[in-house]
Amino acid sequence: MNTSDPSVTYANYLRLDELLALQQPRSDGPEHDELLFIVIHQVYELWFKELLHELDRVAALLAIDEPHRAQHTLKRILTILKVLVAQLDILETMTPLEFLSFRSRLEAASGFQSDQFRQIEFLLGAKSAASIARFAVGGRARVALERRYRESTLWDAFLHYLAREGYPVPAANLTRDVTTPITPSPQIQDILVDAYRTDAKTQGICERLVDLDEGFAEWRYRHVRMVERTIGVKSGTGGSPGAAYLRTTLGQNLFPDLWEIRSRL
Ligand code: HEM
Numbered sequence: 001m002n003t004s005d006p007s008v009t010y011a012n013y014l015r016l017d018e019l020l021a022l023q024q025p026r027s028d029g030p031e032h033d034e035l036l037f038i039v040i041h042q043v044y045e046l047w048f049k050e051l052l053h054e055l056d057r058v059a060a061l062l063a064i065d066e067p068h069r070a071q072h073t074l075k076r077i078l079t080i081l082k083v084l085v086a087q088l089d090i091l092e093t094m095t096p097l098e099f100l101s102f103r104s105r106l107e108a109a110s111g112f113q114s115d116q117f118r119q120i121e122f123l124l125g126a127k128s129a130a131s132i133a134r135f136a137v138g139g140r141a142r143v144a145l146e147r148r149y150r151e152s153t154l155w156d157a158f159l160h161y162l163a164r165e166g167y168p169v170p171a172a173n174l175t176r177d178v179t180t181p182i183t184p185s186p187q188i189q190d191i192l193v194d195a196y197r198t199d200a201k202t203q204g205i206c207e208r209l210v211d212l213d214e215g216f217a218e219w220r221y222r223h224v225r226m227v228e229r230t231i232g233v234k235s236g237t238g239g240s241p242g243a244a245y246l247r248t249t250l251g252q253n254l255f256p257d258l259w260e261i262r263s264r265l
Contacts, residue, residue: 062205
């Protein structure tokens with residue numbers, strides 16, 4: 001920012017007038033807790049935007065063989081993830097009755113419809129064509145998701161990096177259909193065991209990827225616990241069975257090979 005330019009101020013640089021006008025409660029009154037609910041979701045979406053920005057950066061740094069800078073960026077991502085998990089504590093100060101005071105005004109709106117959350121999942125390899133169908137054809141969200149669906153994942157960027165480092169990554173892994181799930185591969189596991197024993201730089205990246213996997217799982221777990229304490233077993237505003245559905249998303253490793261090798265080390 002050019003501080004000598006008097007036309008640039010804190011408020012106009014950050015577009016504060018627009019930003020502070022974006023919280024629009026729908027309940028009558030409005031109900032006190034609805035502002036917290038809106039602010040927290042908006043803050044999440046901003047962090048999701050930043051996470052996508054940083055995850056794209058990690059893939060780009062691996063593609064140009066900059067493992068140290070990729071690790072540095074991964075550390076930033078993990079720090080953001082910790083903030084995302086910690087933020088749920090704030091929402092948990094809202095009691096079930098406080099949430100019910102405005103819940104009906106959400107109608108069918110739900111975190112289900114967060115395209116940025118799905119984009120993060122896609123980038124991390126958890127792709128689902130079905131979740132794209134929920135977004136209006138031609139809209140910003142749909143276009144972004146369709147692009148992410150076709151693009152290679154962070155795991156693919158890592159496999160290509162390993163191959164360039166001289167590891168014997170099978171061609172089938174390097175040319176796999178990137179819209180399909182990441183499945184465990186015995187050959188990749190052999191490579192990873194070797195890297196853990198002999199190559200501290202690659203091991204470092206692997207450990208940060210495990211942190212990322214764990215951090216994402218932690219958010220899912222804390223979110224479902226929050227849902228259970230706030231709405232019990234009621235169905236979600238997005239039309240799913242609620243906590244029962246969310247529990248089905250737990251326990252799925254993003255990078256299965258990195259977990260498979262643990263018992264061999
Ligand atoms: C009182 C607070 C909250 C409740 C009761 C709640 C409830 C739910 C429920 C029941 C679902 C399942 C889909 C549905 O049928 O609607 C869901 C999904 C989701 N929620 Fe929340 N949620 C809350 C807060 C949040 C916050 C703060 C975020 C942050 C962005 C969030 C993000 C998501 C996402 C991304 C999904 C989709 C998860 C997936 O499909 O794996 N939720 N939520």
